[in-house]
Amino acid sequence: MASGVKVLIVEDEPHALMGLAELISGWGYRTETAHDGIEGWEKAMAWNPAIVVTDLKMPRLDGLGLLAKFAAEGSLASRTAVILLTAQGTIQTAVDAMKLGAYDYVLKPIDSPRLKNILANAARQRDTEIELEVARRRLRESGALGSMVGNSKAMREIFALIEQIAPSNVSVLITGESGTGKELVAQTLHDLSPRKPRPFVPVNCAAIPETLIESEIFGHEKGSFTGAVERRIGCFELAAGGTLLLDELAEMPVGTQAKLLRVLEERKLRRLGGRSEIDIDVRVLAATNREPDEAIEKGDLRSDLFYRLNVFHIHMPPLRTHLEDLPAMAEAMLEEMNQKHEKKVSGVAPSILDRMIAYHWPGNARELRNTIERAVILCPDGAPLDAGHLPPNFGKAQPLAPPVDDASLVPVRVGVTVDEAERLLIMRTLEATGQNKTRAAEILGVSLKTLHNKLKEYSQAKEQATA
Numbered sequence: 424m425a426s427g428v429k430v431l432i433v434e435d436e437p438h439a440l441m442g443l444a445e446l447i448s449g450w451g452y453r454t455e456t457a458h459d460g461i462e463g464w465e466k467a468m469a470w471n472p473a474i475v476v477t478d479l480k481m482p483r484l485d486g487l488g489l490l491a492k493f494a495a496e497g498s499l500a501s502r503t504a505v506i507l508l509t510a511q512g513t514i515q516t517a518v519d520a521m522k523l524g525a526y527d528y529v530l531k532p533i534d535s536p537r538l539k540n541i542l543a544n545a546a547r548q549r550d551t552e553i554e555l556e557v558a559r560r561r562l563r564e565s566g567a568l569g570s571m572v573g574n575s576k577a578m579r580e581i582f583a584l585i586e587q588i589a590p591s592n593v594s595v596l597i598t599g600e601s602g603t604g605k606e607l608v609a610q611t612l613h614d615l616s617p618r619k620p621r622p623f624v625p626v627n628c629a630a631i632p633e634t635l636i637e638s639e640i641f642g643h644e645k646g647s648f649t650g651a652v653e654r655r656i657g658c659f660e661l662a663a664g665g666t667l668l669l670d671e672l673a674e675m676p677v678g679t680q681a682k683l684l685r686v687l688e689e690r691k692l693r694r695l696g697g698r699s700e701i702d703i704d705v706r707v708l709a710a711t712n713r714e715p716d717e718a719i720e721k722g723d724l725r726s727d728l729f730y731r732l733n734v735f736h737i738h739m740p741p742l743r744t745h746l747e748d749l750p751a752m753a754e755a756m757l758e759e760m761n762q763k764h765e766k767k768v769s770g771v772a773p774s775i776l777d778r779m780i781a782y783h784w785p786g787n788a789r790e791l792r793n794t795i796e797r798a799v800i801l802c803p804d805g806a807p808l809d810a811g812h813l814p815p816n817f818g819k820a821q822p823l824a825p826p827v828d829d830a831s832l833v834p835v836r837v838g839v840t841v842d843e844a845e846r847l848l849i850m851r852t853l854e855a856t857g858q859n860k861t862r863a864a865e866i867l868g869v870s871l872k873t874l875h876n877k878l879k880e881y882s883q884a885k886e887q888a889t890a
Contacts, residue, residue, distance in 0.1 A: 427453060428451075428452050428453065428473050428474065428546045428549065429452070429453050429454075429455070429470060429471070429472040429473050429474070430447050430452045430453065430454050430455075430472060430473070430474045430475075430476060430542065431454075431455050431456075431457065431463060431466055431467055431470065431472040431474070431475045431476070432444055432447065432454060432455070432456050432457070432475075432476045432477075433456075433457045433458075433459070433460060433462075433463035433475065433476070433477035433478060433481070433486070433489065434456075434458070434477070434478045434481075434508070435458055435459050435478060435481040435482060436478075437458075439478075440456050440458065443476065443533070444456050446533075446535065446538075447476070447538075447542065450539055450542065452474075452542065452546075455470055455472065459481045459482055459483045459484060460477070460481055460483060460484025460485055460486065460488050460489040460492075461483050461484045463475065463477060463484075463489055464484065464489060464492050467493075467503070471502070472503060473502070473503065473504065473545070473546060473549040474503065474504045474505075474506065474526075474542060474545050474546065474549070475489070475493070475503055475504070475505045475506065476506045476508065476529075476538075476542075477489055477490075477505065477506070477507060477508065478507075478508045479507050479508060479509045479510075479513055479516065479517060479520075480510070480513070486507050486508075486509075486520070487516070487520055487523075489505070490505050490507070490520055490523060490524060490525055491523070493505055493524065494523060494524045502549070504526035504527075504545035504548065504549065505524070505525050505526055506525070506526050506527050506528065506529060506538075506541055506542070506545065507520055507525050507527075507528040507529070508528070508529055508531055508533070509528050509529070509530060509531065510530070510531050514528075514530070526541070526545050526548075527541045527544075527545070529541065544617070547617050547620065548590075548617050568582040568585060568586070568611060570607060570610070570611065570755075570759075571585075571604065571607055571608070571611055572748065572751045572752050572755045573745065573748035573751065573752065574747070574748060574751065575745040575747050575748050577740045577744070577745050578740075578745060578748055581608070581737060581739070584735065584737060585608065585611055585612060585615065585737070586615070588612070588735050589611070589612045589614075589615035589616050590615070590616055590617065591616075592706050593706075593734040593735060594687075594706070594707050594708065594709070594731065594732045594733075594734045594735075595609075595612060595708050595709075595732075595734065595735045595736070595737060596672075596708075596709050596710070596711075596715070596729070596732050596733040596734075596735070596736050596737070597609060597708065597709070597710040597711075597736075597737045597738075597739065598710070598711055598712070598713075598714075598715065598736065598737070598738045598739070599710075599712065599738055599739030599740065599741070600712055600739075600741050600787055600868060601712045601786070601787065601789070601864075601865055601868075601870075602786045602787035602788055602789030602790060602865075603739035603740065603741055603742070603787045603788060603789075604739050604787075604788045604789075605670070605710040605712075605739055606625055606668060606670060606710065607788075608710075608737055608739060609623075609625065609666070609668040609708045609710065610623060612666070612708060613665065613666040613706075613708075616666070616706070618664060618665045618666055618706055621662075621663070621664035621665030621666075622661060622662050622663070622664075622665040622666075623662070623665055623666050623668070624658050624661050624662040624665065624666070624667050624668070625668040625670055626639065626640065626658050626667065626668065626669055626670060627670045627671055628669055628670060628671045628672060628674045628675040629670075629671035629674035629870045629871070629872040629873075630671075630872075633676050636675065636676060636679055637679050637682065637695055638651075638655060638657065638695055639657060639658060640657050640658050640659065640669075640679070640683070641657040641659060641682070641686070641692050641693070641694055641695060642654070642655050642656050642657030642659070642660055642692075642694040642695070642697075643655050643657075643694050643695035643696055643697075644694050644695065644696035644697045645696075646696065647694070647695045647696020647697075648695065648696070651695075651696070654694075655694075657692070657694065659686065659692055659703050659705055660692075660701065660703070662705045663703070663704060663705065664704055664705070665705065665706070666705070666706045666707075666708060667705050667706070667707050667708070668708045668709070668710065669683075669707065669708070669709045669710070670709075670710045670711075671710070671711060671712070671870055671872075672709040672710065672711045672724065672728075672732070673711045673713045673715070673718040673723045673724045674723075674870055674872050674873065677722065677723070677725060680724070680725045680728045681725065681728075683728060684725065684727055684728045684731060686703070687707060687728075687731055687732075688731070690702065690703055690704075691703065707732065709732045711724075712868065712869075712870065713868075713869065713870075713873075715729055715733070741784075741787055742784040742787045742788055742790075742791065743783045743784055743787075746780050749776070749779055749780055749791070750771075750776055750780075752788065752791060753771050753776065753779065753791065753795060754770070754771065756791065756792050756795040756796075757770070757771060757795055757799065757808070760795055760796045760799040760800075761799060763796075764796075764799060764800060766799055766800075766802070766804060767804040767805055768798075768799050768802045768804065768805075768806065768807065768808060769805055769806060769807050770807045770808070771807060771808045772807045772808060772809045772810075774809070774810065775808055775809060775810060775812075775813065778810070778813070778817065778818050779791070779794075779818075781818060782817070782818040785865060785866065786865065794813065794814065794817070795808075797812070797814065798812035798813060799812075845877075846877075846881060848867070849863070849867065849874070849877055849878075850881075852866055852867055860874055860875070860878075
């Protein structure tokens, strides 16, 4: 991490300056020295350091004056972290300086472990800012941000928001239909943050049985419940220092949501059966394919948890609403699948792109990815994807605007309750899909777990009515 990172040390006391230079060089940084703020500024302009460690009290130009020069030079300030060295009596001055843009401060006499940690964090932030600038240039040139691709207005607005919030630690709620790329948004937020070197841990709350979800997320101690034969580390601890994505948040049991809220507010957790609390340092992102307001109204999502996580909201649009992005997305996926399967498919034939753009993609980007992967596997090296590599009857099933007939209508008379109308819609959709629950859930815009729960409710109600 430290190798090659430039650190400028500004200190008017010669012995202290020499000692700091030796200490910081020993940690693997490239160092340069200056004896006061004026010399420090001149060397900063010429040497372009990533980090400046400066004493607060100096003749000619002190640490605050040097900080002010960096703040005035906006482009330089964005590339340089200024760390202040301060005596006990000037702590408040250093704290005030942080509000003006200083990265951090260290008390004299120097606490070496603290300084080493601050330098490492500042170097990591510098790397992230450089990576973000590269991403911005790539976005301007080709309409891509990380693994996300798109030049449409909707996607560019999403990219701009991701750029702004990725370096922070704020929680983000990501919504959108199944397959629109919500996990990819979360991965991009992680990759463009200072937490990138640490783990990114996605958890699908809908795929975990209700009896195990608390153990999966918070962990448990040996003997905490039947079958707990050993200690288990939960997802929060697995994501230590990194990012945790809680996917399908609205499918999490409400009781578990209450415990999650407490963890988010106190930044501490207790494993199931544990006696002590564990400090956590994790950025939490959440995703759902349901409308949050509806989930709250139905009691499936706690409003206080929603407001805690919804600091920023990113909504991923369905692919059918920004089909102008499909050619670029297809090319990016083709390149990815060539690498994954060690193939050399040369491109996508224009006639195939026309058919893809005419299709409505009910499975969104995930369906496009699966279609491209299948085609790449079938296509010989050196040739482009053509019609023979697409699934049979591609684009013919379920047209975007099907003709209206009696079989496609759900009869709902005036006076029918909302619950009964919902039941009728679910049962008619299952009939239309030949009892394919996965496909029916996609059409209805709910998770498979939610559909199973609804069918279980209907079955229990029928049994009670006939008892």
